[in-house]
Amino acid sequence: MREFTSPPLASSAPAVGGLADVVFDHAQEDPLHIALGRKVDGQWTDVTSAEFCAEVLALAKGLLAQGVRFGDRVALMSRTRYEWTLFDFALWTIGAQVVPIYPTSSAEQVFWMLHDAQVSSCVVEHEDHAMTIGSVIDRLPALERLWQLDAGAVGELTAAGAHIEDETVHRHRRAVTPDSVATVIYTSGTTGRPKGCVITHANFMFQCDTIVRRWEPVFHTKPGDEPSTLLFLPLAHVFGRMVQVAAVRGKVRFGHQPDLSAAALLPDLAAFRPTFFLAVPYIFEKIFHAARRKAELGGRAGPFDKAADCAVKYAEAQEQKAFGLGPGPSAALRMQHGLFDKLVYAKLREAMGGRVRHAMSGGSGMDRKLGLFFAGAGVHIYEGYGLTESTAAATANPPERTRFGTVGQPLPGTTVHIAEDGEVWLHGAHVFQGYLGDPKATDAVLHDGWLATGDIGALDEDGFLTITGRKKEILVTSGGKSVSPTQLEERVRDHPLVAQCIVVGNDRPYIAALVTLDSDAVEHWLSMRGKATPAPEDLVRDPDLEMEVRRAVVAANTLVSQAESIRTFRILAHQFTEEHGLLTPSLKLKRKAIEQAYSAEVEALYTS
Known part of the structure; x- marks a missing residue:
């Protein structure tokens, strides 16, 4: 089949206004509805629609008082937390455009995005982020304002806007149309500089309202219960942002969790109890x-x-x-x-x-x-x-x-x-x-x-x-064989000891692979065999471990022809990380960067 269309949902209402309107509508229609959960001093507390709306309105006033205007681009650099959602909807209320930035971005990445988007104001989470921006601020003449969440940005702005009338905010809100730009999200950039994707209020409305209506049964444990979700995806990524907007529009109670480690995530899943x-x-x-x-x-x-x-x-x-x-x-x-x-x-x-x-x-x-x-x-x-x-x-x-x-x-x-x-x-x-x-x-x-x-x-x-x-990842061997690396890499990663796998072989005589290890799984594997934990450089030479990885490679090779199979591999002592520029913030492999960083290891795959 070459093409497939899913018919639109019946009686879909045309998009009107902007994304922030629903916050005010919900506060008026159902003020006591529990819209969000917020963690305060280690405990989850409920936030009603009316309370969230009041916070959005007060923050919007503060932003206006501090000089943010309709159409201005304002950057948000933070982990996933309650204040991100608050700023998103406050900025959308006054017609500003939000530019999300991954909290792990380097100074040069931050500079590029702030410069390219001509950002006039920036909200950061903590002092380290402020210092990152400070290191490049002399090259950002358009950047006029910087607020820090951990230094009381919300309280500061709320106080600054206390004198502004509600109607002033609503005048801005009513000027927002579906075609207004809601956000400029920079692509992760597996190759080259990231590009700013211009996404409108209408884009988000269609996306989120369609999901809320079509997948509504998915949100519940059982029919009739109150849906809730714990948001731990990065809000700098479009996936996390979609979840946030859909939850607000669909009246799904949600909370924020910035830490994906099991030690932090599992207790919050147990306490928040999402559906x-x-x-x-x-x-x-x-x-x-x-x-x-x-x-x-x-x-x-x-x-x-x-x-x-x-x-x-x-x-x-x-x-x-x-x-x-x-x-x-x-x-x-x-x-x-x-x-x-x-x-x-x-x-x-x-x-x-x-x-x-x-x-x-x-x-x-x-x-x-x-x-x-x-x-x-x-x-x-x-x-x-x-x-x-x-x-x-x-x-x-x-x-x-x-x-x-x-x-x-x-x-x-x-x-x-x-x-x-x-x-x-x-x-x-x-x-x-x-x-x-x-x-x-x-x-x-x-x-x-x-x-x-x-x-x-x-x-x-x-x-x-x-x-x-x-398309750009298709490898062509020197023998002219085209190979898609994805399915091979995913099958190798099926093995519990494997963290990452990158297949190489472009313009080479055969396909090979670099493999990294899951440290938790390896520690468990060693303990179950009564082995001490060696240095990473010694671990990768363990013959039993190499045999385990070889099994993963053999399993992957069953998916393809002999000409497309992985002929040899090398286990690396350390994982590919975002900090070393080898992964995108959404954990995708930066293939060229990895091959360059490990050029000696790749060369050895074809000379040993």
Whole structure:
């Protein structure tokens, strides 16, 4: 199939006004509704619609009092926290454009984005961020104001705007239209300088309202309960931003968690008890591997593996039934599944707060078997696909039936087209307006309203999309063989000891790989074998460890022909990190940077 269109939702209201209007509407219609959870002194406290609206209004007054005007670009550099959402909606209330910046960005990256967007004001989280901006401020003549969250920015601005009338703010708010620019989000930049994606209020409205209406059953543990989610995705990324806006528009209570470590995230999941959450595949992989390690430490690795196998078979049987290809789980499988639900799956769900029954995944591809496992364990994951340029999701698996291993069908009102060379093209009201100040780059990806994504994919007979790679990432060996590295890398990463894998081989005689290790998994693996923890440089030469990684490579090679297979690999002593410029903030590999940083290791793959 070359093209598939999902019909728009019936009676979709035309977009009017701006994103901040809903904050004021909810405060008037249902002032006591619990809109957000906010962590104060280690405890979660409720924030009503009326309270949130009052804070947004007071902050908007302060921003006006300090000179922020309609159309100004204001940068936000912070981790995911309550104040980010507060500033987003306050800035949108007065018609300003928000420029999110990853809190881990380097001084040069910060300079480029602030300079390119001609940012006039900036909000940072703490002193380190202020110092980062301070190091380049002499080259930013347009930057006039800097506020620091940890230094009382909200209180300072609220006090500064106390004399401004409500009507002054509402006058600005009423001037915002759906076509007004809401945000300029800079791409992660796997190659070259990041480009500023111009996204309007209408782009977000279409995206978020479509998801809220179409996937509404996903937000609940059971019909009729109050939906809630814990937002731990970075708000500098379009995925996290979409979750935030959709939660506010859909009256979904949500809280913020900036720390993705298990030590911080798991207690907050237990305390906040979300009914669903949205994450990248990496989070689900960590949850699965942590659960298995815990089982192995308790001497229950065998039962856990049997439970995992049962979950996969159970979900697969349900999937086949949903598509009319089978009768569903057999009586024996249902009985076995019920037993494991009490012994294994319930504990896994309890670790996620106890109420989670649904989740959504995006940002990168999820292994089919992992999705089946979670579905069989009682947490159904709906995988989707999108880009910053499509205001996050463009496709997602529908609530009533999931085809695991795919990224679903187009959102209602969206069309997916597969070009002759296999590139995925998108059309819909969520497609961005273009790259800020870069018409050449815009013309390269926008064609009469169609977005050329740069991703390679295929549509099945039911319109479910599978992403198989990136056009720019296709490797061509010196023998002329074209190889998509993605599926090989993902299969190698399936092994619990592997953290990252990058496949190389462009203009080389064969395909090879660099592999990094998951430190938690390796520590567990060593302890289970009674081995001491050696220095990283010695660890990578452990013959037993090398054999484990070799098994992962052999498993990956079963997916491809011999000419496309990984012939050799090298285990690296340290992971690729964002701090060293080898990952984007959304954890994608910067291939050229990695190959350059490890040029000696790559060369050794072809000379040893």
